[in-house]
Each structure stands twice: as structure tokens, then as C-alpha cells.
Amino acid sequence: MPDELPLRRYVSANLVALAPSGAALAILYGMGALAGRHALAALLGIALVTAILVHRYLGSLSRFARFVSELSGEQEPVMPRLRFAPATEELATAAATLAAGWRRQRASIDNLAASAQAIVDGLPDALIAVDRQRRIVRTNRAAVALLGASPPDRDLSTTLRHPELLAAIDSLLATADGNYVGPNQVAVDLVLSGTSERDVVAHARRLPRAAADGSLALIVLHDTTALRRAERMRADFVANASHELKTPIAGITGFIETLLGPARDDAAARERFLGIMAEQADRMRRLVDDLLMLSRIEQHEHARPDTPVDLGRVLESVRDLLQLKASSRKVAIELLIDPALPQAIGDADELTVVFQNLVDNALKYARPATTVKVAARPLGAERLAIAVS
Numbered sequence: 001m002p003d004e005l006p007l008r009r010y011v012s013a014n015l016v017a018l019a020p021s022g023a024a025l026a027i028l029y030g031m032g033a034l035a036g037r038h039a040l041a042a043l044l045g046i047a048l049v050t051a052i053l054v055h056r057y058l059g060s061l062s063r064f065a066r067f068v069s070e071l072s073g074e075q076e077p078v079m080p081r082l083r084f085a086p087a088t089e090e091l092a093t094a095a096a097t098l099a100a101g102w103r104r105q106r107a108s109i110d111n112l113a114a115s116a117q118a119i120v121d122g123l124p125d126a127l128i129a130v131d132r133q134r135r136i137v138r139t140n141r142a143a144v145a146l147l148g149a150s151p152p153d154r155d156l157s158t159t160l161r162h163p164e165l166l167a168a169i170d171s172l173l174a175t176a177d178g179n180y181v182g183p184n185q186v187a188v189d190l191v192l193s194g195t196s197e198r199d200v201v202a203h204a205r206r207l208p209r210a211a212a213d214g215s216l217a218l219i220v221l222h223d224t225t226a227l228r229r230a231e232r233m234r235a236d237f238v239a240n241a242s243h244e245l246k247t248p249i250a251g252i253t254g255f256i257e258t259l260l261g262p263a264r265d266d267a268a269a270r271e272r273f274l275g276i277m278a279e280q281a282d283r284m285r286r287l288v289d290d291l292l293m294l295s296r297i298e299q300h301e302h303a304r305p306d307t308p309v310d311l312g313r314v315l316e317s318v319r320d321l322l323q324l325k326a327s328s329r330k331v332a333i334e335l336l337i338d339p340a341l342p343q344a345i346g347d348a349d350e351l352t353v354v355f356q357n358l359v360d361n362a363l364k365y366a367r368p369a370t371t372v373k374v375a376a377r378p379l380g381a382e383r384l385a386i387a388v389s
Helices: 007-030 036-071 086-121 141-147 163-173 225-260 267-299 311-328 348-365
Strands: 126-130 136-139 185-192 198-206 217-223 332-337 371-378 384-388
Touching (some): 036 086, 136 141, 163 217, 198 225, 311 332, 311 348, 348 384
Antiparallel strands (some): 126 217
16 A cells, blocks of 8 residues: 555545446346355455555555655656556656756746846946835845845835935835826935945936836945045135136236336336246246146046157256256256166156156255256166166
């Protein structure tokens, strides 16, 4: 008897199978067509055969049930032998085919989910997906790095405690009579507190319909801290540059008004004022040159130079440019250039400005009757050294 079936069910199956034969024998016995002993012997024989067949058939059913149960596991079971139940064997084959297809589909779905998560994790901005109840369904690595780990199925307010953003998300998810009544996308400016405050723009958008994982709204947090800092620095720079330009312009304007008025015929005042005006004009020229250089550097900050530059000629041009200033301070400029000095890769104009500033500073702080030395020599196979002393 199969171990999986209780005795009561086994006996019931035998009685059901034996009932037609027993009824037929009883009718024959009642009609006198069959003797009592013969009827009893036939009934016992039929009962024995029926018991054997029912045992085999129920065994096949039991193996089929166990096979179907094992199909729901991770491993594929071995197909059982069901010779006494051909229809059950066909059902087992169909169930195995169905289970194999289901496993393939599940593997495909798992691969798609893993690929989707990999794509989401690859986004540079933090992303949070919430469901219809504003519960967090999915986050990416950038969100974990920015906000910390968020347990799933928790309300968004446990991670982002910003009433304006929460109200905006509620407006995205609000419905009336089964239809959405709010906008399908919003943007909110936030300041995230922590060890250092971060400026963030939260872009939230409602999906046309809920995703398979329940996601209905996506929130992308774009970090604008560097951009806002750059904007503040640029504003401060413009204000400072404007002040630096305004001061000498105001001075020159005042001197011109004085020369056109009370000091029209005062030669000494004219000479003194013209000298000051020349200094202020030179100051504005240097400031404009610095602004132009800064603009040029910003335009080419991501462009790597690839032009060979003869540093010997660059240093000679710097010396010739500053020779008059050095003579006025009674300071000599001496170049010590190694004949084996290799060419450098760079921008000749920018290198000229760099060495000009270095030598100019050396002249500014050098004592009279001294020498500013500029030495250039190779330093290994691919490097060189330039020193101003």
C-alpha cells in the first residue's frame, strides 16, 4: 500500500472498484445462475485482482503527486515511471514541460530585474522609487551614499524629512474618482543637513502606471552643491573685480576733472596727476589681463596641450621683457640653461605668463646690486626642472 495514502482511502478505493463486480455476482446468485460457493470464490478472486490493481494505480498517483510537489522546488525531479496510469504519465510530462518553461521565465525575469537594478545603480544621481502609499520600493547606490540605507516598505518621510517635498509627492499621487488630479512631475529645491550641507534639486515624476514592483513615482536628487558654490564664487568675483575697476576709474576721473579745472595751469600738479593716472591705468590693464587669462584658462581647462615648446626661448623672452624693470631696480637677470634641455609639451603663452610672474616676484623682492638666476636643466628622461633664485 502506498505510504502517502491512509488506510481508509485505500480501502474506500478498493470497495469502489469492487462494487460493480460484487453487484453483478449478487444478481447472478439471486437469479440462480451461479452457485453460492462459486459466487463467493469469484468475488474473492476479483477482490484480490482489484486490490493489486488499485495498489499499483494508487502508487502511480502517489508518485505523480510527489513529482508535481517536487516541481515547485529549485531542482528538477526525475520523471517517475507511471505504467499503470498512462493518463497520469501524460499529465506528469505536461507538468514537467510547464515547470521548465516557468523556470526559464523566472530566470529571465530575475535577469531583467538584476539588469534594471544595475542600470539604476549606475546612475550618478540618487534615485528613490515610491509606491502609491508613498512607501520606498527601490533605491540606487547614489541614494544610499547620499541619504544612507533605507529599509524597504518604509514611508518616504523616514528618509527625507522635507515637508515641501512630501507635499509635492502627495500631489503627484493624489486621485479623485480613480483619476490622478495633480501634476505628473514636480521639482523642489532642498538643503540636506549633515556633516556638510548639500544643495539638492529633487525632480519627481509619476509613472503612467505602477511598475511590477509597485513603483509609481520616481524621485531623482540632483546634487547642485558645486554649481551653487561656483555661482556664489563667480558673483563674489564679479563684485570684487567691479570694485577693483571702479576705484581706479573714479580716481582717474577725479584727476581729469581737477586738471580741467583748478589745476589747468599748474604744471607740477599736472605732472604728479599724470603719473598717478598712469599707475591706475596700468593697474586696470593688469586686472583686465588677469581676467582675460582666467577666461582663457576656463575655456581650455579640459584640453590637454600637445605642442612642443622651447623653454630656452620662453625664458629668454621673459628676460628681455623684464630687463628694463630689472635695470631700474639695479638687479641683473642671469639665465643658466642646460644645452641638453629638452622641449616641453605645453602652451607657450601660458608658460610665458608663469615664468614672467615668477621672475617679476623675484625682482620685486630682490635687493639692489644682486642677481636673479633662472636655471633650467633636465631631470631624468621625461622631466625637467626650472628654478628661480
